[in-house]
Amino acid sequence: MSNISLEKASLDDAEKLTELMKKTFDEEAKKWLSPHENIVDYNIQPPGYSSVEMTKYMIEELDYYRVQYNEELVGGIIVTITGKAFGRIDRIFIAPEYQGRGMGSKVIQLIEEEFPQVRTWDLETSSRQVTNHYFYKKMGYETTLETEDEYCFIKRKEEPATNGKAVVNKDLSNSQYENNNMKNTECYQVNLEGSSFCNSSLMNAQFSNCNLSSSSFQNINLRHSLYADLNLSNSKFRLVTLGGVSFMDTDLGDAGHPISFERCDLQGTKIKNSTLRNVEINNSDLTGMRIDGIPVEELLEAYYQVKNKKPD
Structure with a gap:
């Protein structure tokens, strides 16, 4: 061939x-x-x-x-x-x-x-x-x-690591690393359950095919990060700055649990080519919001005029 x-x-x-x-x-x-x-x-x-x-x-x-x-x-x-x-x-x-x-x-x-x-x-x-x-x-x-x-x-492959620094099949549980240089470290099939990382640089780190269930991320700089092909069902995002973030080709998973936005500033947000069936917006500032080019304020004003119009 x-x-x-x-x-x-x-x-x-x-x-x-x-x-x-x-x-x-x-x-x-x-x-x-x-x-x-x-x-x-x-x-x-x-x-x-x-x-x-x-x-x-x-x-x-x-x-x-x-x-x-x-x-x-x-x-x-x-x-x-x-x-x-x-x-x-x-x-x-x-x-x-x-x-x-x-x-x-x-x-x-x-x-x-x-x-x-x-x-x-x-x-x-x-x-x-x-x-x-x-x-x-x-x-x-x-x-x-x-x-x-x-x-x-x-x-x-049977060949050993070329740099001679491979650590294989070692029990390093309960170890502590402080003020160490571990740049370009690679981990594969490593159990880091319960580990903690504090005041550390993880710039340009790569995580693939990892289990991060029940993890917590607090006070983290994630600028210019990529999140793709993820299952975030039933997750919560609190006190998160989303300036310039894009959500594309996203759904609500098999269970279809709806997303909830509360006390959020979403000025200038655009929603295109999306399914918004049964979406509810309550007690929100809709200034400048448009649906198919029509100002929502005008739609609501027309609605209430018809609703409140007294019958002849």
Whole structure:
């Protein structure tokens, strides 16, 4: 399969890649999910897999590669590289009509060659996609977790870290670090439960595939940060400055719990191409607010004139 190659995807590829991903994952759903059970499996049909906007986000923020076969686009692979030594295969897809030709194996080989410094690769797949389990094991991956819904895999290179400073399989519980220089430190599969960070610089830090449940962030400078592909259901934001913040391609999750804004200054806010059914605005300053170009103040004035008009 020497005529297979990887090319960095661009925003011009977004629609075609989305179409191809949707076609591939929908075909997988037909193969592994019963139409009578109404099962949702996000490893088979990942969140946003049919969204062009999600594809654009991944092209801009992750390492997204086109899979080319004889100059034809036949698939894609998306990876997250954390630090220098750790990589995660987020998604890989080959068009159904090209599967079974060894392309997936070649793509895995090419992506590992693209990032030779990565010593550890991991990925997840559905427990239902048993052919994937055999495929990843053939590619040198080992199973680290098996649940009813998901299988997790990892592949480690045998070579040690090039800088000779790797600390592996050590119990450092209850340690304290004060006034230390730990720039460019990398952590993978590290248990930091209950840890605390105070008066420390975390500039340009990267967090991916981490569990931050029940964490608290107070008095934090998060300017110019990126928040994308997050599940913030039932979270609370209090005393937060949101100047210049953009919320795009956001929904209320499966439960559909509504967002609540109270005692907030939202001057100049714009809401476009959004669903605002059953939204309620009470006891708020609506000066200058417009809906479809019509001043809300005029709409309310007209409404109350009609409501208060005495019958002839």
